[in-house]
Amino acid sequence: xxxxxxxxxxxxxxxxxxxxxxxxxxxxxxxxxxxxxxxxxxxxxxxxxxxxxxxxxxxxxxxxxxxxxxxxxxxxxxxxxxxxxxxxxxxxxxxxxxxxxxxxxxxxxxxxxxxxxxxxxxxxxxxxxxxxxxxxxxxxxxxxxxxxxxxxxxxxxxxxxxxxxxxxxxxxxxxxxxxxxxxxxxxxxxxxxxxxxxxxxxxxxxxxxxxxxxxxxxxxxxxxxxxxxxxxxxxxxxxxxxxxxxxxxxxxxxxxxxxxxxxxxxxxx
Numbered sequence: 608x609x610x611x612x613x614x615x616x617x618x619x620x621x622x623x624x625x626x627x628x629x630x631x632x633x634x635x636x637x638x639x640x641x642x643x644x645x646x647x648x649x650x651x652x653x654x655x656x657x658x659x660x661x662x663x664x665x666x667x668x669x670x671x672x673x674x675x676x677x678x679x680x681x682x683x684x685x686x687x688x689x690x691x692x693x694x695x696x697x698x699x700x701x702x703x704x705x706x707x708x709x710x711x712x713x714x715x716x717x718x719x720x721x722x723x724x725x726x727x728x729x730x731x732x733x734x735x736x737x738x739x740x741x742x743x744x745x746x747x748x749x750x751x752x753x754x755x756x757x758x759x760x761x762x763x764x765x766x767x768x769x770x771x772x773x774x775x776x777x778x779x780x781x782x783x784x785x786x787x788x789x790x791x792x793x794x795x796x797x798x799x800x801x802x803x804x805x806x807x808x809x810x811x812x813x814x815x816x817x818x819x820x821x822x823x824x825x826x827x828x829x830x831x832x833x834x835x836x837x838x839x840x841x842x843x844x845x846x847x848x849x850x851x852x853x854x855x856x857x858x859x860x861x862x863x864x865x866x867x868x869x870x871x872x873x874x875x876x
Contacts, residue, residue: 618651618687619787619819620675620708625649625684627667627674644670645843647684654786657813657820659830659851661866662840668823669713671840672789675821676710677701698735706736709780713792715772721765725755725775728764729782736783749778752812770801774808781812787819794829802826806833827870831855839863 626646645667652658660668673679675686677695686693693704709732712718719728729746733739750757753774764772773793780788793809794802806829813820824830830837830851837854839847839862847860858864 617653619654619689620650620652620821621687621690622648622650622675623685623687625674625681625686627670627679628682643843645840648843648845649684650838650845652787652819652821654819655817656836657834658822659834659837660821660823660840661825661827661830661837662862663866664825666840667843668840669791672710672791672821672823676708676789677704702736705732706738706783707785708787708789709783709785710789710791711773711777711780711793713795715769715776716764718776719764719767719772719779722763724761724763725767726760728775729760729779732779732783738783745782745784749782752781753778753808769797770804773797773801773805777805777808777812785818787821788813790820790822790824792824793822794824794826802829809833827855827867839866 625648627644628641628646629644630641648671660671662668670679674681675693677686677693680695688704688707691703695701723731726746729749730742733742733745738745746760747757750760755771755774755778759767759771759775764775767775777793788809790809794805797805809820809822810833812818820834822830822834834851837848837851838845839854839860841860841862847854847858847863854863855867858867
């Protein structure tokens, strides 16, 4: 058995030897060269666990999230959700999966239409996923979950602060009541007080609703304070994983040690 394969009896998400590559050419007349982004990744995630994914820029973390979300197709291997195959397809064919798994993007300003009101932004995923019952109540519940005042519903995204926009982005993901959340650098660009607020918010949501979380972040202290388990990625593969406290206190792989040495101090929250 692969020692890096987490032992989960009933995984919610399962990656089975998944690989992705990318063909590039510097000039149109040149032969394309293929770069492997990651290969033979196997991973099992429970529905109620919080997992952090760390590694240097360019190691394949965000591409892995896009593949997990079925935005990109895997070149090899398969992804399963509760035993059902997940792969890119039409909006209709992926509706079942989008109801179960949602993502919070790195840049809320880029993921929210600046001209739309908060109410419209929150209602949109419900209509796309044919969850048309009790829209007003779901919007109210989502706003309360992320601790935003209902008066913001009439504001456009362009008028929101960075912290407010990130909370709206989280509310958009939560409004469909998913079982699992993917997060790509959810506190990037926020100042330290707002980072702490978003971390506490995600922590409360995951605990209250027993929601799973896979979060990519360069913020080691955020991973340390929020995630039960951590995956360390380097050059397209998992080089170390385990309970966060264990990995961060006694790293075994040189890449993990290098990541931790780059952090001036690390305090658990």
